Amino acid sequence: MPPDPIQVRYAGGIHLPGMDLWLDPHRAKSTAFVSHAHADHFAKHETIICSERTHALIRKRYGAPKSKVIPLAYGERYGFNEDYHLYLLPAGHIFGSAQIYLTRISDGATLLYTGDFKVRQSYSAELIEAEKADTLIMETTFGLPHFRFPPTEEIVASIVKFCRETLEENEIPILFGYSLGKAQEILAALTDARLPVMLHKTVYDMTTVYEQFQETLPEYTKLDFKAPGGHVLIMPPSVGRSQAVRRLRNTRTAMLSGWALQSSAIYRYQVDAVFPLSDHADYPGLMEYVARVQPKLVYTLHGYAAEFARDLREQGTEAWSILTDNQLDLDLAVDREIGEIRRDSQESRVDCEVAVLSDVSQAVAETTGKRKKTELLANYFRTLSPANLQRATLFLSGKIFIEPTQRRALGTGWAVVRKALLKVSGMNLARYRDISQAQSDAGRTTFLVLNGVTRPTAVSLTELEDVFVSLANAQGPVAKNEIICDVLGRLHPSEGRLVVQILTNDLRIGLKEGLLEEAIAQAFEQPVATVREAHMLLGNLGQTAAAAHAKTLNTLSLQPFTPVKCMLASPEPTAVAIWDRLGCESNEVWLEDKLDGIRAQFHCVDGRTELFSRDLRSLEGEFPEVIQAGQAFQDNMVLDGELIAYAEGKKLSFFDLQKRLGRKRLNGDLFFGEAIPVRFVAFDLLWCNGHSLLKEPLVERRRLLDELDLPEHFAIVPVEKAANADAIEDAFKQARLRDNEGLIAKDPQSPYALGRRGKSWLKLKKAMATLDVVVVYAEQGHGKRSHVLSDYTFAVRDTETEQLLVIGKAYSGLTDVEIEDLTEHFTKHTLGKSGNKREVEPNVILEIAFDSINPSKRHNSGYALRFPRIKAIRQDKTIDDIDTLANVRKLAEG
């Protein structure tokens, strides 16, 4: 009578309930077997069983673990408890990697768990050993029959050939392989070739550990970015996109991975070559291994687990994927390490317009270098019909609507999208969080969450546009959620990723509008400047692309009721600086008060009037009285100006004006009763009675502006002319007395530069006193700051209660280095955590600059700062030196 198999279950990791032992669990457990030293297999378990070599690697890499470690030599028998004993066998994956062999003493039942393994002899890892076992739990990363690696010598020979040829052409070969295991395997494999090798720091560090156990490594040096020439560089894939590596010229890159067998690999890794050097077993290897173990029952996991299990069953061995549903957890960790997407579901990909667009987007994201990006895009643009060209350029610029004036918000932020992703994938929130935290990249997260759960169909760009429009029209998150679920369910994860990126307005593919302009110019052989100009005039890349395609760019001009991108001013700290920049040219600077309102463009032709905001939105609903009053203008014109809150004899501020922003409903009494009165103060004239004035100098535009008869609610900003820095300084003081922010200085000879933050308009703002505050909370940032604590909440002291009261947050003003230093500091001085926010010891003093202090409900000090920025980290000060609430109050009132 054969014994019952040792019970196995899966619960976020493999668990053997009979002995309460976990095998390579992702999260910290009481007792766990750690098969090898890759980071994803190593959590803070209370007790860790691992090979003594793995233990050495872990110690070197992460320092001595706090866990209790039971290091075992291969074959060393260990009595786990009264009923179970175990020993480890080499797994051949990386140095020190082990399988675990368990025996239940009472009935002799046995179980073998492989961890990651390889059957072939490798250069840097022990040769695998197999033993007969009743139950086998094995990894099946390459569990499809077509994964057959060529003989290792052939692979190595081709790698060496690649390196030699690259060096002969005076270029630098770069080999990408994971810093622990793969990199040393490559290094060892290169021994006979006698090529000079440089190792990236992370690889170098791990290699020094290897060296203690291995005599056959060739000579190597640490990567010197200044003189890499003539060397073979080995580095982990993750640093391949780093600045330092990108800066290296004349490189040829190669990825070393089992996935190289797939034809899409070169494209996916964005390298010049791929070689199938793997530390996993290929399909024949997996089969051979099963034959050696002769198991009665097999559980498979990782990669093509279900497929491989099916193949085994067909051969008469009972085999099951341990739980396809849970694969992601384990695969994910590996993905993160080696920068791969495990399951390549290209086969299920449907060739459609959206798929092509997402490929282009992905390629742009992965391409470094402007020229390559624009060329890629230009080639793509040329293949599109005019209508699809509009859509594609819009979507790639993260926009949705072709007509700028019909632009509406989608109302789909991360909250809505996350809900939809959970629904489509059936994933629970905890797992989703794991993925999103591990990735800290919205696109990759989306891909992984959707991977394998959607039924891709062909979707055209028109259909996608329809989805966006219906999203904009849908009312409420519930309705939007449904639409998103529907479209994601019909898309391949690669396409789903793009759609989510567009929905959340977070494309992040290193594609700015400027680059798209260049691509459009290149695609249709137009000068970039012309395309750019057209974009400013049309306010929309879709239309710009269409015009470039139709070769009608030159016929474009400023048209009333088509808002244009407005000219902006650059900040300048002092009057002297302004004079230096503008004065020398024409010996005169024109000064206007910098009004604190909202920028607006007023269009008027024959009594029809329109008002647009700075980003070309119609302000129709918000300021109807201005639009109405403007109908009294006798002339046809386009004005540039500022909408301000204004009442005779009463000081009104931006704060007052904000109450009217974003309003959809204006009750009757809103502007006749208590409403904040408003006026449009013009400072420029862009078009007048049929003529564009953009190219005219400011003097001329202003002359015409001054001739206009102004209706109610309209005014023109006064100009003062200054002939030296002192006069500017003086005017600045006057402007402040008038409660304005400061000055705008203009070159009277300058044309109107659409959309430019140029040097013809400069702004001088008032600098307030600064505040010394202490940081009380620190938070993780986003995007490129997702790995640092870049968000600081700070407080002042209330001398009455001796409490620290929060007055604001800031990150702006610190350099990357300072943020890194502070991250380290706050990590060490954390008092408590809730979510991403951590309370920190109040021992970092910041000097904060700001524009004003206002009463606020947001922070418990009752005050908030406008435009807070960090001026300095005051290492010379302590918490005793920070500003007091009384001080703040004084500044707020003063």
Add this chain to the structure above:
DNA sequence: TGAGGAACATC
């Protein structure tokens, strides 16, 4: 019904 959150837009 009212508080609270998300999304968006303005600076």
Add this chain to the structure above:
DNA sequence: GTCGGAG
């Protein structure tokens, strides 16, 4: 609005 960083 602010700022630092990269091309």
Add this chain to the structure above:
DNA sequence: CTCCGACGATGTTCCTCA
């Protein structure tokens, strides 16, 4: 020099949930 990303406060709207 110019663009871009990653950040600040605050207002309204709209929806959800207790």
